Amino acid sequence: MKTWLNARNSRAARNTRAAFAAVGVVTALLGVPPALAGTYDLTIGETTINVSGSDRTALAINGTVPGPTLRFKEGEDLVINVTNTLDEDTSIHWHGLIVPTSQDGVPGLSFDGIKPGTTHTYRFPAQQSGTYWFHSHSGLQEQSGVYGSIVIEPQGREPFRYDREYVVVLSDWHDTKPEKILANLKKQSDYYNYNQRTLLSLFDEAEEKGFDAALADRLDWGGMRMTPTDIADISGYTFLVNGKNPEQNWTGLFAPGERVRLRFINAAAMTYFDVRIPGLEMTVVQADGNNVQPVKVDEFRIAVAETYDVIVRPMEDQAYTLVAEPLERGGLARGTLAPRDGMTAEVPGLRPRPLLTMADMSHGDMEGMDHAAMGHSMPAAEAPGAVEPPMSGMDHAAMGHGTMPQADGPPAQQPMSGMDHAAMGHAMPPASADADPFYAPGSGLTPKAANGGKFLSYADLKAQRPLYEVREPTREIEIRLTGNMERYFWSINDKKYSEAEPIRLTYGERVRFKFVNETMMTHPMHLHGMWTILDNGNGKWNPVKHVVSIAPGTTVLAEVEVDAPGRWAFHCHLMYHMATGMFREVIVEGGPQAAALN
Amino acid sequence: MPVQLSKSLAFALAFSTIAGAGVALAAGSHSGGHGHGPAIGEPGDGAAADRTIEVVMSDNYFEPEHLTIAAGETVRFVVKNDGEFLHEFNLGTAAMHATHQKEMATMMEHGMITPTGIDHEKMQMDHGGHGMEHDDANSVLVEPGATKELVWRFTADTHLEFACNIPGHYEAGMMGEIDVTKPAGSGS
């Protein structure tokens, strides 16, 4: 049941219910148009897969990894039965879907989870369209294979067209069970780093910049007890395209001249991918399920849990390789677009692994503070000229609650200092390929297109149609992304989930989250239940997302219209970061459904 | 700055070359169709139009998306922008559109056009001695809410496209096909 291979003509599908039946998951269509309603059955259980050369037990949805593509229609009333055949609790979260809090699928917040041997029924309307996905929100099950894709057909015409479409689920598979991986990281946080600087690499560095400089650089990093090679927490992954490894080579067919819509979903537990199709330009038309003004790129970086829809138009009768290269270059995910099955194109070699720079250590400020001397992460807002100087110190201390101080006035009226840096999105697009404002200037992580062309920046994302009126945020909440690399736990504002009080929001307010990344990892932050409006300097066209990725050494602003009452999860979508504490409960109080909360 | 200057210079040169090429093509077809490229036709006289075709621009597509026109016909295109973004209606071949897309990208980069409109001041600025106005005879830029007309005489049977070459729009599918058929009553 390789549903992702069911390429279909979008126009034909637009007007027919048959498309749903074509997707294997749909077991029954109770409702008859115009009263759209569909019932879907999912079963979570164990299966055996082999993507790494040896058989391993995976957790699968309806027997496959990834699970099926669920195809919904905007406006459809959905009934989804999820049966748990595991001997542990499970759950399904509808990533990016706006659903009532009770249907969001987060054990402990939305419901109690799905007990072994039972079936849980989710009911909610599909009130949006686009590309999304779903995954387990229990333990570390997602890493073991509990994820699938969602495509919601819009009611109206889309602002782009295509002749054919494919869902492209990128993911990472590890032969070691996720619980064991986490235990290994707790024992030794660099357990999986086999790309460390060594005595031998010191000679290379010395050759490059002179021995003194190479040594001084080592001492700089050593002083912080950090390493520039710390790009990814885990190595040894096999990277998959729709569940296939590079040799198994997932292939999507096309006829030359056709427009092909590729719905990229990053369902990896821990891996950012740089995606390109050598020989083809990609036109990005949707990000996180929301249409964006089309932007032509040669390559884009997809953060964990993001989705990007692109349109490509291969004109030649030849194969094209779809390359998704992990940020840490520890292998690649590969697929092929071809006019006929069995055709392949050259698979490019891996580019050099990036190294972090001191810019990535700047803790979201531009002050160039000497962290080595401080020995401990200092909240950026304590820097001179910060937006809320009186508050930040308090926040750093143990206040015993996780909510952040409220700015006294509209934050925008306060003078912006140098520390509110480039990532705050001046309206200008990056002047050159290596000046992405969403990376610290001089960052080692700044992406570059393999062909020297255009690499998508967050700054390029402009909503096709704004979802919300522009208005000033009613308050600002600072979210410092923090953690202890050495002991391998992650936190927000220096507190793990288990130590923190929920963030309390009030229905109807518009909150600005100020994300300050004080770690050297990139964190894809995901808020459940409500859209996140990324402030990338495009005003009313600021894109609406469900994941906002914050690079090391940067501060990123995002706004949320608080329009969904209930208890919601808010976390880093790197699975082991979420599991070790980079997680908050967000409680939205008041609003029309307040009474139903208890 | 040097980079920008050279960019605008390159743009201006490319632009004037293409504008010239358009005329040359039209002229070529006019004089018997023995030119190198396909004959896209020539600007027509509104008073002599055989028919009027209404084209509606939305974000980001045209309606209709397919036209059949007989060679020799003069068509008055009434192009209405119902969308929120700036759109173009440009008649040409796929190759011409591909070239024009690069020019439009440069114009966007220079702020002469924005996603939602035309900066007329910047558009009329003198760039290195070359006028940079978007004034091709085979094309109209239509701002949101506006309606413009373009009269065109199709001269030879060929396959053309009408396209919006605002960056990303063509690629997203904002284009339509024109089959220019042999003139009615012509033999072979």
Next chain:
Amino acid sequence: MTLLSKQARLPAALAGALALTFLALPAEAAEMDDQIYTFFQLDQNEYRLNDEGEDLYAWDAQGWIGTDYDKLFLKSEGEYALDGEWEKAEVQVLYSRLISDFFDVQAGVRYDFEPDPERAYGVIGLQGLAPQFFEVDAALFVSNKGDVSARFEAEYELLITQRLVLQPSAELDVAVQEVDELGIGSGPSGIELGLRLRYEITREIAPYIGVHYESDLFDTADFTRDEGGEVDAVSFVAGVRLFF
């Protein structure tokens, strides 16, 4: 303690300490991010042959069980001469609390089964990662006789390649007052230096070879000399570092 031979008591003490660690902590973690993990490492697990032709087995182990902030540590080191004599055998059981990004403060007890006479100590210490990646462990000991001593240990992992690691280590013991029965003089009493080259087949299993030097210092050296012992010794070592 006459029921058990000295050789039997050491494993019994280890087992007891481990049992204690499990009892001391809640059976299940309330939160996903606050789970209990375990760690055990035989950093030194080696055969030593010294310049006097004596050979012995030596170990240096530590393990913990606990959460990110609170752990129960078990540390043990010792030497067993292959001619059948225990030279040193020490076990520490410590509560360990994370107090900064890189350091734990530790407190608990130490028991020396060897050398004679046996001693119990109270321990307070600091263990963690110092700038430039030096792993350090400093501890203050107060014996059941009221004697005070301290130990400073430092280790460095020099990666030659990703798997070939040179590990220099140093340990300095300092006594505040003379302990006649143990032949320890006041002041710096002993030093151990090691240099071990290991190859990590996996993180868990790493065979190594190296050299180990130890020497009594100052008054302690005098005591040793007076008793006709060797003040210092250089050993060739070969072993397997293990990690669970």
